[in-house]
Amino acid sequence: MILSLLKKELLLIGRGLHGILSMFVLSFTLLFLFHFSFEKDSSLTILPLIGIKWSILFITSYVLIGQSTWEERESGAGLIVQLSIPNWMIFLVKSIVVWFFLIFVLGLVCLGMNLMFSNFSTIGLFNHIIFLIPGSLSLSFLGVSLGSIAASTRMKEVILPLLLIPFSIPIFLFGLKSEFRYIGDAMSLNQSLILMIFFCFFYGGLGALFQELQSENVDG
Amino acid sequence: MKLSQNKRYALRGENGAGKSTLLRCILNFRNFEEAISWNEELVLPRNRISYLGHDLGLYNSLSLLENLKFFYSIAECPIAWNQVEGWVQKFKLQLRWDDPIYTLSRGMKQKVALIRALIPNSHLLLLDEPFTGLDQKSNIEIREILKEVSRQSSILAVIHEEETAYWDEMINIAGKGIK
Numbered sequence: 234m235i236l237s238l239l240k241k242e243l244l245l246i247g248r249g250l251h252g253i254l255s256m257f258v259l260s261f262t263l264l265f266l267f268h269f270s271f272e273k274d275s276s277l278t279i280l281p282l283i284g285i286k287w288s289i290l291f292i293t294s295y296v297l298i299g300q301s302t303w304e305e306r307e308s309g310a311g312l313i314v315q316l317s318i319p320n321w322m323i324f325l326v327k328s329i330v331v332w333f334f335l336i337f338v339l340g341l342v343c344l345g346m347n348l349m350f351s352n353f354s355t356i357g358l359f360n361h362i363i364f365l366i367p368g369s370l371s372l373s374f375l376g377v378s379l380g381s382i383a384a385s386t387r388m389k390e391v392i393l394p395l396l397l398i399p400f401s402i403p404i405f406l407f408g409l410k411s412e413f414r415y416i417g418d419a420m421s422l423n424q425s426l427i428l429m430i431f432f433c434f435f436y437g438g439l440g441a442l443f444q445e446l447q448s449e450n451v452d453g
Numbered sequence: 454m455k456l457s458q459n460k461r462y463a464l465r466g467e468n469g470a471g472k473s474t475l476l477r478c479i480l481n482f483r484n485f486e487e488a489i490s491w492n493e494e495l496v497l498p499r500n501r502i503s504y505l506g507h508d509l510g511l512y513n514s515l516s517l518l519e520n521l522k523f524f525y526s527i528a529e530c531p532i533a534w535n536q537v538e539g540w541v542q543k544f545k546l547q548l549r550w551d552d553p554i555y556t557l558s559r560g561m562k563q564k565v566a567l568i569r570a571l572i573p574n575s576h577l578l579l580l581d582e583p584f585t586g587l588d589q590k591s592n593i594e595i596r597e598i599l600k601e602v603s604r605q606s607s608i609l610a611v612i613h614e615e616e617t618a619y620w621d622e623m624i625n626i627a628g629k630g631i632k
Contacts, residue, residue, distance in 0.1 A: 237527055241512070241515070241519075241523050245514065248515070304514060308508060308513055309508025310512050313504065317527045
């Protein structure tokens with residue numbers, strides 16, 4: 234059952250509304266924009282580059298989550314799937330697939346930034362990825378749970394950005410702070426990473442709880 | 454209002470009378486424990502109710518085959534797969550196996566959605582205007598299929614037609630309740 238769900242989510246995000254392609258285009262458009270606006274005149278330092286990287290993570294996660302929940306909601310298929318599969322399982326599988334695609338796109342973004350920004354390679358690729366992995370997982374958990382809440386309200390399109398932005402601020406603040414601290418002090422890796430992993434558990438648990446508490450949509 | 458096993462019920466009423474809402478309430482019966490109950494012989498787990506609503510419940514960007522395979526794989530005790538293939542052939546949809554759902558006509562989508570609703574081999578089928586968008590021939594074919602299915606399942610369908618002979622019982626929703 235989990236494998237069927239995984240396959241369906243992979244197909245939906247991979248194929249539906251060109252999800253992966255639009256994420257890729259959006260990310261690289263932002264990179265080109267920053268490259269031609271700033272990098273051409275003077276090289277950006279590593280701190281704003283990390284900020285750009287996290288901003289791209291937020292925008293791509295929002296686009297991806299918005300697209301993947303749109304089809305579930307508009308076609309009514311999400312409701313039918315809920316008749317056979319527990320909500321927490323749907324939530325978990327969707328979050329993991331969204332996370333997988335986010336990591337894939339962010340990996341490409343890091344490679345692109347490596348080519349476009351001269352100071353990006355002052356710290357290794359591993360260092361750029363290590364905090365993005367738990368950060369993107371937290372965002373996936375948060376976005377998918379809010380997406381399903383949005384689907385069962387009458388506000389639909391409005392509620393996702395309305396909730397996603399304020400709820401994701403702690404992830405950005407701590408993600409950025411952890412990464413900055415790690416650049417200054419390599420010994421802080423464990424402490425910062427544990428904090429980010431705690432965020433994953435927190436948002437994962439909160440999301441699963443939301444799913445179970447979520448009332449059924451009976452508005453006919 | 455009481456539904457018995459292996460019968461076909463038609464639910465009728467004016468627009469906005471609450472037919473679709475009633476179906477959704479039965480679908481989400483766990484939220485209405487005081488109003489909806491199942492008899493002791495038929496303890497109904499949630500996944501033994503099938504639902505076909507105004508939203509057809511199909512993934513538009515997935516193909517016909519991918520949709521049916523997916524819903525087949527998540528059903529707890531589905532009907533035989535060759536039965537599904539038989540219905541697809543009966544509706545002359547076999548040439549569209551690999552086409553995404555969004556390329557199908559409204560009537561074709563309705564047929565696929567009906568097959569999707571029949572896959573879980575449910576005790577109770579809730580169908581909201583199941584004949585929408587169908588031509589006369591398909592209408593007859595679906596009635597035959599539903600007749601066959603009703604030997605094992607109960608069917609509650611929202612309809613607008615005046616025909617009464619096909620249905621075991623007619624339930625009318627009026628302004629002040631069910632008649």
